[in-house]
Amino acid sequence: QVQLVESGGGLVQAGASLRLSCAASASTSSTYSMGWFRQAPGKEREFVAGISRSGDSTNYADSVRGRFTLSRDNAKNTLYLQMNSLKPEDTAAYYCAASSRGYYNVNSSPGTYAYWGQGTQVTVSS
Secondary structure, three states, rough: OEEEEOOOOEEEEEEOOHHHHEEEEEOOOOOOOEEEEOOOOOOOOEEEEEOOOOOEEEEEEEOOOEEEEEEEHHHOOOEEEEEOOOOOOHHHEEEEEEOOOOOOOOOOOHHHHOOEOEEEEEEEOO
16 A cells, blocks of 8 residues: 655646656555546546556656656655646646556556545646
């Protein structure tokens, strides 16, 4: 079992950048695939970005590809999501999640993730 704590959210203007962090209570390298999801009011939770257990595969939602970048600091058990060129439609609660399913693939379905953080709010004003 692993506990996840997100941080780094905030209120920014369109075009700005934010970096979200997800600190895990234990090593996730080679143990869990990790993902970021977001949920806006009245909408379903959607996949944003993820990295495989093997660490050599990443995937991004089409809506964020080219603007968001995942990185991982295994020494700190921390996953980062660098978000650039933010848009009002990026406004949502962002959640970090861990999955033990698969090894080389990136899981994009929320149902494949067993562990979730409490979320951090990102609000982008126009």
